[in-house]
Amino acid sequence: MITVQEAEKLILDSIGEIETETVSIEEALGRCLREPIVADRALPPFDRATLDGIAINSSSYNTGQRKFNIAGTAAAGTPQAELPDVKSAFEIMTGAPLPRLADCVIPVEEIKITGNTVKLPDGLQLDFHSGVHSQGSDCKSGKELLSAHRLITAKEIAIAASVGKTEIVTSKMPRIAIVSTGDELVSIEQIPESHQIRRSNDITLSAALKSSGFTDVELAHIPDDPEELETQLRAILERCDSLILAGGVSKGKYDHIPETLAKLGVSIRFQWVSQRPGKPMWYGQFSRGGERRPVFALPGNPVSCFTCLRRYAIPAFEKWVGLPKTNPVYAKLAHDLTFKPELTLFLPAIADPRPSGELWVKPALFNTSGDFVSVAQTDGFIELPKARNIFPEGEAFQYYPWPR
Template sequence: MITVQEAEKLILDSIGETETENVPLEAALGRCLREPVLADRALPPFDRATLDGIAINSSSYNTGQRKFKIAGTAAAGAPQQELPDVKSALEIMTGAPLPRLADCVVKIEDIEIKKDTALLPDGLQLDYHTAVHPQGSDCSQGKELLSPQRLVTAKEIAIAASVGKSEILVSKIPHIAIVPTGDELVSIDQIPEPHQIRRSNDITLAAALKSSGFTSVELVHIPDNPEQIETQLRELMTRCDSIILAGGVSKGKYDYIPETLAKLGVSIRFQWVSQRPGKPMWYGQFSRDGKRLPVFALPGNPVSCFTCLRRYAIPALEKWIGLPVNQPAYAKLEHDLTFKPELTLFLPAIAEHRPSGELWVKPALFNTSGDFVSVAQTDGFIELPKSRKVFPEGEAFQFYPWPR
């Protein structure tokens, strides 16, 4: 068996990058940006009023003038105007260009307006560009506002829209097949016989992938029949960008997956990881059109399957589409733990953000790696290293939240 760290490195080192495509900006949410986004002009593009009030020349006020004749209105969206002289004023709206000859804005709350005259009190602090957002103070023309290899969220869309990017270059979304195997599995709308269980792994994995941005997913159940497994996997390899199997990967008589993958020319990178749960995990790649495409064969037990997806598959897929590998959070144990086997332990836990700003976790008790009912009450899992046997209260360890 290899260690968790060796498995992680073998996977991430083998992952390349997917192809790119241009999409409309409104369709880019949740995708990985693959081009720099540059400012097409200085931002803001003009000296901009930051509040409603009057635009004046501050020198007039600071040399004693308190009455300003209002010569008109500067509205947001209208061309820049000009004061008739430095002793006059224009009413101005938030976002409007600062008029020529004016250099500051007095907020409406400090002004008394009688007919067409603004009366200002003593004691105002008015200087050059008071309440003005100066031209180019956010960025200059041509500055890189967004770098590639980042997730497109609402704030990235706001920036791209502000510079006129109606289309944007992003990573293509890989098409992923989720393949549970086993004669005991029936669809969720069936009433199972006493010896059967409803399929939950594929639905769970699909939901986790979609919530992580991998929305192109299909589910294919294959019974424990080696010829059928080979036929259907061969067909999936012709059109899918990645395959995630669940079950059939251990040493049982009907665990046909490793042998079948080898028969199909899928190169194995590893099988068996010194971890609990998920020890029989398998990873490899197949070739198509000059590309190396990943195959994850996860254990069939629900907790093992879900944990391995979160720990290995999702980070690998994120790197594949160009996102940087996220570093795990750290959380402190709420109570002492002892774990004697020479294995890394992935322990489901309930997370608590405390007023101190620290993240603490309370490990949850669960029966077996099939006890997904108990795991559903948790927020993620804490990773306890195999080099240790005693894990004291208050010590921090890596924490991986479940996909939302």
């Protein structure tokens, strides 16, 4: 068996970068940006009022003038106006261009308007561009606003829209096939016989991938028949970018997955990891179009399957589409723990954030790697290293939140 750290390194070192594609800005949310976004003009493109009020030249006020004739109104969306002279004023709305000869905006709460005359109180501290968002103060034309290799969220969409990007170069969304195996599994709408269970791994993994941003997912169930496995998996590898299998990967008589993958030309990188849950985990790659594409064969027990997806597959897919590695999260144990087997333990836990800003977790013991009912009450899992067996209260360990 290899260690958790060795498994992680073998996976991530084997992952390249998926192809790019150009999508509309409406389709870009949740993708990885693969081009820099550059300002096509200065932002803001003009001196703009940040509030409703009166635009004047501050020199007149600072030399004693308190009454100003209102020469016009500047509204957002209208061309830039101009004061007739430095002793007059313009009524101005938020977002409107500052009139030429004006250099500040006084908020409407500070003034009194009678007819076409505005009266200003004594004691105002008027500086150059008070109440004004100055042209180019956010960025100059040609400045890189967003670098490539970042997740496109609502704020990235806002910036792309502001510079007129109707289309964006992003990472291709990989098509991921999730295949469950096992003759004991029936579809969720069926009433199982006493020797059967409803199929849940495939739809669970699909939901976890979609909530992590990988939305192009297809599901299939294949019986424990070597010929049927080979036929269906061959077709899946021809049309999909990646494959995740749930079950059939251990040493049982009906565990045909490793042998079948080898027949299909999928190269193995490792099988068996020194971890609980999830020891019989398999990872390999297949080649298509000159690109190496990942294949994960996860244990069939629900907790093992879900944990291995979160610990290994999702970070691998994030690297594949070009996203930077996320910073690790650490949490402190809320009570002492002892674990004797020399395996890395992935222990489901309930998050307990404290007012101090520290994250603590309450480990939740579960019956077996099939006890998904208990795990469903938790928020993630902590990773306890294999080199020791006593873990005291208050010590921090790496914490992995479940996909939401």
